[in-house]
Amino acid sequence: SIITSQPGQTCDTIARDNGLVGSDILDSNSFLNCNDIWPGTPICVPPTSNVPGCKHWVIVDSGLAIPGNPVTCWDVARPWKLDPTDIYNSNTFVNCDDIWPGTQICIPWKTVY
Numbered sequence: 476s477i478i479t480s481q482p483g484q485t486c487d488t489i490a491r492d493n494g495l496v497g498s499d500i501l502d503s504n505s506f507l508n509c510n511d512i513w514p515g516t517p518i519c520v521p522p523t524s525n526v527p528g529c530k531h532w533v534i535v536d537s538g539l540a541i542p543g544n545p546v547t548c549w550d551v552a553r554p555w556k557l558d559p560t561d562i563y564n565s566n567t568f569v570n571c572d573d574i575w576p577g578t579q580i581c582i583p584w585k586t587v588y
């Protein structure tokens with residue numbers, strides 16, 4: 476999910492409010508300075524690691540896309556022989572047209588061998 480940061484929040488406080496640890500927030504928002512988050516900043520809060528049906532996690536790398544283009548759900552789905560909607564349904568916090576490098580993505584269990 477995406478939240479809007481409030482004054483005084485840090486990666487640790489956002490993580491604690493969402494059942495995560497601070498590094499989970501930073502891993503999904505590599506642009507952040509965890510101790511100086513500007514109020515009003517959109518923050519990606521990844522799902523917790525016990526997401527039902529999630530057996531594998533990947534970190535999005537810009538190399539998944541055609542050089543110069545953003546990474547999309549299609550780019551993430553292709554190596555796993557999935558439909559992009561499978562990726563979105565397991566990661567509803569992402570913008571499927573522009574997934575930021577460094578974002579942690581759940582690969583649905585049905586595809587992991």
